[in-house]
Amino acid sequence: MADGDITLALPTMRVAYEQGALTEADLATTWHEQLQRWLDAARQAGVAEPNAMVLATANAEGMPSSRAVLAKGLDERGLVFFTNYTSAKSHDLMATRYASATFPWFAMHRQVSIRGTVEKVSAAETAEYWAKRPRGSQLGAWASPQSIVVNGRPALESALANVERRFADAETVPVPPHWGGWRIQPEVVEFWQGRQDRMHDRLRFQLTRDGWRVQRLGP
Structure with a gap:
């Protein structure tokens, strides 16, 4: 196939999303319990690297960048990944203190997007994972x-x-002084389930002054 043929094929590439639905009644009480449910489902379904997520950051000038990393911790405090603290992503995080991450489970017609502030995890948490x-x-x-x-x-x-x-x-190999974990502390967590005719289900946990609120978004 010539390069021109590949370009022409892009508009016709389409998958019918018919694997399920997501209603408010389906959701767990908390965002982290719901995310754990979907992570477990992705693992049981044989999804490759189910804990892989696309991490997006921006530098002090607002220039965005993204890359895939592996989630290594999840609880009510947030979502944790580990990296080199001298890396480009860490420089971004230290400059802005914000990040977003998306789990793209294409095979299940699902994705979860998280956005919020970040903090370094404790030395004890880093050491526990390092081991x-x-x-x-x-x-x-x-x-x-x-x-x-x-x-x-x-x-x-x-x-x-x-x-x-x-x-x-x-x-034993010690933890490098330049290496450790970051925790994304969510302010918004959106669960997306593909539906037929692109009428997708989008349910969002939104952090407010009164706690977490669940909202449905248009597809």
């Missing part, structure tokens, strides 16, 4: 100058080899 990471991932966190320009793949391999030698005799 559960494979040793290779721990070494990679020490070796990677995340978001920094590097002089080719060999430079990364060399950095990892140096870290492997550094901790060769260590039974």
Whole structure:
């Protein structure tokens, strides 16, 4: 197929959303219980990386950027992911203190979007998660100058080899001082269920002065 044919095909690419519905009566009492329900359903359905979410941030000048990260914590306080604190995303978060994230479960015709302020998780929470990471991932966190320009793949391999030698005799690898977790503290959480004829169900938990309020949005 020629490139022109691919471009012409885009307007005709369409999926019929007919896998379910979402009513107010379906919702859990809290946003985090509802999100946990859908995460569990995605995992049971065999969705690849069901905890993968697209994290969006903006820098101090308002320039947005997004990338996929893995959610590693969920409770009434918010949604947690871990990263290098010197990364581009962390610089954005330190500058604005806001983020949004979306779980795109395409196979289930569902998505969940979260928006709110952010905070660093405690050192104890970071250490607890760090201990559960494979040793290779721990070494990679020490070796990677995340978001920094590097002089080719060999430079990364060399950095990892140096870290492997550094901790060769260590039974446990310590948490790097530049690494840890961020928690998104939601102000808005929207649950989206695809429906036939694009009449989707959109139910939103909105944080107000009086607590959480559930609202239905037009599709």
